[in-house]
Amino acid sequence: MPTLTIDGQTIEAAKGTTLLEAAQQLGIYIPRYCYHPNLSVSGNCRMCLVEVEKAPKLVTACSTEAAQGMAVLTASNKVKAARRDVLEFLLINHPLDCPICDQAGECGLQNYYMEYSLAKSRFNAADKVRRPKRRAVGPYLALDNERCILCTRCVRFCSEVTKTSELEVMERSDHSYIGLKEGTALDNGYSLNIADNCPVGAFTSRDFRFKQRVWFLKKTPTVCLGCATGCLIEAQHNENVIYRLTPRPNAETNTWLCDYGRMTYKAVRAGDRLTKGVIKNGQIDLKPALREAAARMDEARRSAAVLGSPWLSVEDNAALARFAKDALRTENYCFDFNCGQGIKDGILINNDPAPNTSGVKPVKAACGGITLTELSRRIAAGRIKAVLMEARAAALIKDALKAAGPRLIVFAANTGEIPAGAYAALPYASYFETPGTFVNYQGLLRRTKPPVEAPEGVKPLWAVVNELASCSGTSLGLDSVEETLKGIYIK
Ligand code: SF4
Ligand code: SF4
Ligand code: FES
Incomplete structure (x- = not known):
């Protein structure tokens, strides 16, 4: 088991632990977009860059394994500058949608910009790359390509979890976009997990969009009764109305939720509710x-x-x-x-x-x-x-x-x-x-x-x-x- 230090704290990490996971065990949060604990590591967003003593360049914490004797810094000036640069790069082509974006309040770009950047854009808004906006891509999802930061979580979810592989990164460099394979729709029975996993407002739930701002929602831990699996869920609600169900990931039963289970809340206020x-x-x-x-x-x-x-x-x-x-x-x-x-x-x-x-x-x-x-x-x-x-x-x-x-x-x-x-x-x-x-x-x-x-x-x-x-x-x-x-x- 390698012993290393992260921001001066010593940790003995299990073999195969990444720097991001080791830091997390010490209670040190490293920002991330493409990393997801239940998907493969792709290491493409560069938001998790950290400094490792004697390494010539910054390394990605999500894809670098902890090794004996490493001295890692997660908040040095070099790291902070890199985070600012990554955010500036991601925001260059990002639309100015925040006031009308349904992700506002739980958006990885908004949150990290406030915490790690606050830099003014040096880019001329008129030069932004334009991409398709607000397309329905299946019964439950809407896709806004212009907001996408190409982290590929959605692509990996469809190829690794549902194994339906509907999504792909199309084209190259700043022409890249997330697209559906020809003749497919996102109706794999688990599609709303993609909206949860998308760190920005590119994939949003057609059911939840514009119904409620997320900061008004209260959260009650409860159970899905859609089948005998009994997934743990969180019911998000305001003023006696439920707006959405999200998973409460747990080791015993569920990381995700199925689309059917997510919609079970609708019976509560359905037009045919029996009250007499x-x-x-x-x-x-x-x-x-x-x-x-x-x-x-x-x-x-x-x-x-x-x-x-x-x-x-x-x-x-x-x-x-x-x-x-x-x-x-x-x-x-x-x-x-x-x-x-x-x-x-x-x-x-x-x-x-x-x-x-x-x-x-x-x-x-x-x-x-x-x-x-x-x-x-x-x-x-x-x-x-x-x-x-x-x-x-x-x-x-x-x-x-x-x-x-x-x-x-x-x-x-x-x-x-x-x-x-x-x-x-x-x-x-x-x-x-x-x-x-x-x-x-x-x-x-x-x-x-x-x-x-x-x-x-x-x-x-x-x-x-x-x-x-x-x-x-x-x-x-x-x-x-x-x-x-x-x-x-x-x-
Ligand atoms: S749509 Fe969302 S999850 Fe998919 S690559 Fe873009 S930002 Fe990532
Ligand atoms: S979320 Fe789906 S799988 Fe889980 S208990 Fe509900 S209906 Fe069953
Ligand atoms: S979280 Fe490490 S590169 Fe994206």
Whole structure:
């Protein structure tokens, strides 16, 4: 293990560590554009130049390995002058877009210019190289070539992570630009990571552009529920509106996010958001809807069934199980789901589209119930008169429902989820609005933290279940989210 000094501090670095990484371990930040910890090193931007004692020229810290006895300076006058020169060079052809650029506030050029340069341009603005601006390049991305500093992070992402290689550096010298290979579009399922990785405003998200200035955004760490992978995310929001989801890189699960997962926040304020009860396709206030749903479940009683859902949290499944056992006193309830879980595309997207197949298991262990096959059999045989469940779970027993047509009472966050022919639908708060416990495909516990509040009157599903039980004269005693987890053992 080589021992070296960086700005006078001694470090013993593991073999293969670069100067940039060794400095980082000492808490010394070296500016960079092309370097990304999860992509190959290309060493082309020269922003990370440092001085190494006895070396004839400055070296790039991102591509130079730490060696025994090196004495490295990261903030000498020579280094500072080089940074200023690199920035001046990059800015020569950069457009004067900052006031209208969506990257403002998180732009590598703006930030480093303020920190390391502040130099006046010696270049005549009229002589700038012009390049194509504001092109849509795929469903989620816009590309402004004039803002590009040719760091090639986007090119490397497409060739190394998605392995789709849509992007290339075209032409030579100051004619160079990032271009799409003929006949391709950036729709590889992970394209929004390119907007995150682009250090300037060249690649921006078409979904997020101009919706909000980044300095107004608050950040809440939470979990993506788009599939069983359960990626860690940050929900960025302001004034009770979510504007984008970004990854929280972690060693266990995810560095990136898929495009599908990034868009899951849209359901929260979608036009079909359910905020009232629905009885026979007509919207009514929640209270009468609850009374009507409770009356229909009461009517069916022992021939009523309750189905849990791998799309719901442990708490909400546990509340449904309590309702089946303590309010309906039926034996027809099921919390038994299986899905061959695993990453299906070699990156992140899981075979299991539901986020909590593993998290329903502790509910089954604590509360029992019948298998999904047995429940389907009883429904198909006409033994079940009414079923209470979360709307998306209806797909799991669709053949049985088709065969017998029991009365369906569903919980739904959006009307688009309500299965055709449902008798009643009750709204509930999404997991961007209420905390919930999930277990991902690796068995890792995931807890959502709500960045925004639910629409007025819309409550967490466990609380709606509690009210439903009171309408039938049973107290489940679910006065807090903690109550729901009593007796449930999650590893
Ligand atoms: S578009 Fe962005 S990520 Fe791609 S090379 Fe240009 S600056 Fe780098
Ligand atoms: S892979 Fe799954 S958990 Fe990860 S971002 Fe995509 S949908 Fe969400
Ligand atoms: S970060 Fe080292 S050359 Fe770009």
